[in-house]
Amino acid sequence: MRNDGVRIGLRLLEFECAITANIDFSHSAEMVDYETSRAAGQATRLAMLIRGQDVIEDEQRLKKIAALELGILPPEYYVAKRLLMEADLIEERVTKTGKKVLNEKVSRINHADNYQRLGELWLHHDTRTPKEEALIYTLDEVVKAPTTLSSIQSLSDLTKNDRGAVIELGSNAGLIDSVDEEQNIYYSPLLWDVSPGKLAAFLKIATKTKFNDLITEIMERPGTDLTNAEDPLIIQAIRAGILPSYNVVSTGGQRVYSFAPYTGYLVSLDAEKTILDKARALVACLRYGSEAATVTRIRYPSLILNALTDISRNYRLKPHSELKLQYGMLVSKQIGRVIRSSIGGRYIFELIPTEDNLRACAIAKELVGLGELMGEKDPSASAVLHLVNGRIDHPLREVKVARRKRTARTDELADLVESLQSV
Amino acid sequence: MNLPTSSRASNLSRELKVTASKSSPQARIERMSRKDQDLPLKLRVASSLVTSGYYVRINVGLSATSSRGLADVTDIDVIGIRHDVTFKQDAIAVTCKSGESKALSPAREIFYLRGVLDYVNALNGVAVFSRKPIPAHIRDLGRRLNILALSGIEIDDWCNSLTKDMPEHGFFKESDYDEYLKGWARISDGNLVDYFRADYWFYYDFRNLQNIIGLLKRNAPRLTVQHKWVSLILLDAAVHLCLTVFDLCRQVRLLGLSSIADTTTAYLFGGAPSFKARKDLYTKVQHLLASTGVLSPSGPSLPPLEPIYTEALSELAIRLIERPHAAILIPLVLQDNFWRVLGAKGVCWTETKNSLAAEKLAQDLLEFIKKASGLQWVPKL
Numbered sequence: 001m002r003n004d005g006v007r008i009g010l011r012l013l014e015f016e017c018a019i020t021a022n023i024d025f026s027h028s029a030e031m032v033d034y035e036t037s038r039a040a041g042q043a044t045r046l047a048m049l050i051r052g053q054d055v056i057e058d059e060q061r062l063k064k065i066a067a068l069e070l071g072i073l074p075p076e077y078y079v080a081k082r083l084l085m086e087a088d089l090i091e092e093r094v095t096k097t098g099k100k101v102l103n104e105k106v107s108r109i110n111h112a113d114n115y116q117r118l119g120e121l122w123l124h125h126d127t128r129t130p131k132e133e134a135l136i137y138t139l140d141e142v143v144k145a146p147t148t149l150s151s152i153q154s155l156s157d158l159t160k161n162d163r164g165a166v167i168e169l170g171s172n173a174g175l176i177d178s179v180d181e182e183q184n185i186y187y188s189p190l191l192w193d194v195s196p197g198k199l200a201a202f203l204k205i206a207t208k209t210k211f212n213d214l215i216t217e218i219m220e221r222p223g224t225d226l227t228n229a230e231d232p233l234i235i236q237a238i239r240a241g242i243l244p245s246y247n248v249v250s251t252g253g254q255r256v257y258s259f260a261p262y263t264g265y266l267v268s269l270d271a272e273k274t275i276l277d278k279a280r281a282l283v284a285c286l287r288y289g290s291e292a293a294t295v296t297r298i299r300y301p302s303l304i305l306n307a308l309t310d311i312s313r314n315y316r317l318k319p320h321s322e323l324k325l326q327y328g329m330l331v332s333k334q335i336g337r338v339i340r341s342s343i344g345g346r347y348i349f350e351l352i353p354t355e356d357n358l359r360a361c362a363i364a365k366e367l368v369g370l371g372e373l374m375g376e377k378d379p380s381a382s383a384v385l386h387l388v389n390g391r392i393d394h395p396l397r398e399v400k401v402a403r404r405k406r407t408a409r410t411d412e413l414a415d416l417v418e419s420l421q422s423v
Numbered sequence: 424m425n426l427p428t429s430s431r432a433s434n435l436s437r438e439l440k441v442t443a444s445k446s447s448p449q450a451r452i453e454r455m456s457r458k459d460q461d462l463p464l465k466l467r468v469a470s471s472l473v474t475s476g477y478y479v480r481i482n483v484g485l486s487a488t489s490s491r492g493l494a495d496v497t498d499i500d501v502i503g504i505r506h507d508v509t510f511k512q513d514a515i516a517v518t519c520k521s522g523e524s525k526a527l528s529p530a531r532e533i534f535y536l537r538g539v540l541d542y543v544n545a546l547n548g549v550a551v552f553s554r555k556p557i558p559a560h561i562r563d564l565g566r567r568l569n570i571l572a573l574s575g576i577e578i579d580d581w582c583n584s585l586t587k588d589m590p591e592h593g594f595f596k597e598s599d600y601d602e603y604l605k606g607w608a609r610i611s612d613g614n615l616v617d618y619f620r621a622d623y624w625f626y627y628d629f630r631n632l633q634n635i636i637g638l639l640k641r642n643a644p645r646l647t648v649q650h651k652w653v654s655l656i657l658l659d660a661a662v663h664l665c666l667t668v669f670d671l672c673r674q675v676r677l678l679g680l681s682s683i684a685d686t687t688t689a690y691l692f693g694g695a696p697s698f699k700a701r702k703d704l705y706t707k708v709q710h711l712l713a714s715t716g717v718l719s720p721s722g723p724s725l726p727p728l729e730p731i732y733t734e735a736l737s738e739l740a741i742r743l744i745e746r747p748h749a750a751i752l753i754p755l756v757l758q759d760n761f762w763r764v765l766g767a768k769g770v771c772w773t774e775t776k777n778s779l780a781a782e783k784l785a786q787d788l789l790e791f792i793k794k795a796s797g798l799q800w801v802p803k804l
Contacts, residue, residue, distance in 0.1 A: 052745065054749070054780040054783050054784065055779040057779055095779065096772070097774055099774060103783045104783075105787075109683070109684065109734065109737050109741055110734055305681075306679060306682045306685075310679050310681070311679075361681075362681075365681075408718055408722065408723065409723065413718075413725050414726050416725070417705075417727070420701060420704065420705050420708065421633065421691075421701075421730060
């Protein structure tokens with residue numbers, strides 16, 4: 001994580017949110033040691049606030065909103081603004097009539113890019129103190145999986161007093177908390193949607209390495225099929241609710257799809273937890289459709305989610321015989337309804353287009369996107385024609401050379417793809 | 424609009440390129456502008472249309488395919504383009520004739536203009552004849568074909584009505600237009616010149632996106648100097664690209680915002696079916712290269728099929744779609760900056776949130792071009 005700008009950016013945002021929400025005297029002497037991280041965190045929050053504005057013509061008003069909504073005082077605002085300018089997320093401009101305005105350049109599609117820019121800025125600034133560095137790295141460790149503080153290098157490098165101060169601040173801010181005082185294992189209550197008691201009980205039987213391996217595997221593919229898991233660790237993790245799991249039953253039998261607890265979102269509010277639950281349920285149903293459906297298998301889950309959120313299709317999927325059972329769970333979670341189609345034996349699934357459900361679809365799309373596979377088919381007739389008429393003659397020449405077992409160079413591969421791209 | 428007679432073969436764009444290699448682009452462009460007897464009339468009409476909120480160009484070449492590539496068919500004397508908030512294009516084309524010879528037939532010009540209007544998907548046309556009277560029955564022909572036919576003093580009246588009580592912007596002055604042509608002549612790549620003069624209007628769809636970026640990429644080393652003529656070329660290229668991005672925005676809007684990333688990628692290849700075919704071909708090539716040892720696991724991998732700027736293009740499209748009232752002003756903002764570079768007074772914008780956003784979005788477009796084409800700089804608006 002040490003050089004991962006995106007993760008750092010996310011941690012900085014969470015750190016600043018937690019300080020603002022949970023620390024009463026956030027301008028105490030102790031907080032001076034966290035100045036760089038707070039400034040970067042405030043810049044991240046400010047970036048999220050102005051996203052979509054394009055132009056801010058009244059900066060004074062923005063300052064007031066930042067003070068009211070984010071608790072960013074005017075002097076802090078200027079520091080955050082400078083950081084945003086350094087990260088090229090805003091720029092100052094003087095109009096033709098001499099008016100000063102701010103141009104907003106925060107990415108609206110690739111959110112990770114915003115976090116990365118600010119995370120990298122934090123990484124390149126040499127003004128950060130060992131204490132704030134330790135807190136950010138610790139937070140990132142415990143967000144991934146509960147861990148012993150002694151295993152976190154940046155925390156171990158601190159003096160005893162500093163270490164105590166960092167842990168105290170982290171605990172008071174609600175960023176880290178221990179599940180078991182004796183073992184000194186910490187987790188992040190802000191970002192784990194599981195019960196601390198169950199987590200503590202589970203960690204008694206799981207070693208850190210095995211647990212980390214399991215979490216890593218499930219994080220790589222949200223909605224991993226663990227129906228036939230025999231590993232006691234997995235069974236215990238599912239039973240204890242450490243791995244949120246969803247049962248889907250349809251014509252292909254019963255399947256269990258599991259998710260890692262942490263999703264990258266702040267899920268502190270109950271309402272957000274409900275949306276996350278809905279998103280996971282959607283992903284579980286789509287995974288079932290991809291892997292266990294007996295009539296038609298879903299090749300592109302994201303297209304199903306697009307169709308579900310498409311107003312021009314009345315938020316409906318096409319009629320299918322398997323829909324009634326497969327999407328039954330979504331009905332019980334009030335995500336949608338199943339309607340009998342006029343075609344015999346077929347059903348239509350229709351999303352109930354509430355704000356929560358639409359957001360759940362958006363989150364589900366992001367979850368699915370992580371592990372989406374592109375279907376492979378034989379080249380169509382027109383594609384074969386391209387090969388025959390020599391439109392990509394360069395790669396065909398290269399195939400001859402390849403018989404002599406020479407591997408392609410980067411520039412040759414780039415040329416080849418350029419030929420494939422040409423329109 | 425110059426009508427090629429049946430006995431005269433069409434000029435081939437590619438032939439022009441051969442000529443370009445023999446004589447410099449500067450000499451060619453100067454020759455072209457000297458021959459144009461209708462130029463003052465075209466400039467007058469163009470200047471008047473700007474006031475009505477059109478992005479205006481003159482001498483737009485139209486071509487068609489021949490066995491040897493693209494061949495020039497005719498040109499549009501003046502074309503004005505604007506968009507509505509759904510990014511749908513509304514265009515007007517004008518044919519300008521200053522001659523009075525018997526060979527000049529207003530009826531034929533009107534029929535010809537109707538064809539040209541259909542070709543560029545424009546609804547309205549105007550045929551102006553400064554020295555040729557138009558009989559009543561020819562005017563009626565114009566009415567039936569949705570073409571306004573004007574003659575003599577009527578042209579002045581029409582232009583004056585378009586500019587009445589509107590602030591003077593100073594666009595399309597003959598000396599400035601001359602300088603603009605000289606600016607283009609300084610770039611030695613005939614392909615780039617021909618592309619924006621004629622080929623762009625032949626393709627006028629998704630193909631222009633990759634083609635413009637590709638051309639600018641190839642010319643990036645020549646466009647490093649922060650000079651007036653480079654600004655002109657980049658602003659000119661930006662407007663052309665903007666019109667195509669509007670087409671993308673329209674596609675995205677029609678297919679649903681939630682699938683913007685998929686739509687953008689598919690658009691670059693001409694739609695979902697052809698993108699899928701291309702992707703299948705790519706996968707086959709990848710397998711073929713791997714199976715023959717050209718692609719080794721330890722060596723370089725095949726770059727992705729999607730151009731590297733695809734995500735940035737989606738980002739630009741979403742910004743435009745989320746603020747359509749400002750977005751559709753981008754061509755006008757770029758046009759304004761373009762003529763200001765040439766010394767014009769420019770449009771007096773009332774600074775509202777919308778106009779400021781339009782300027783900002785125009786800058787976003789230029790930044791996208793810079794990133795996608797690897798240019799060292801783009802003009803700051």
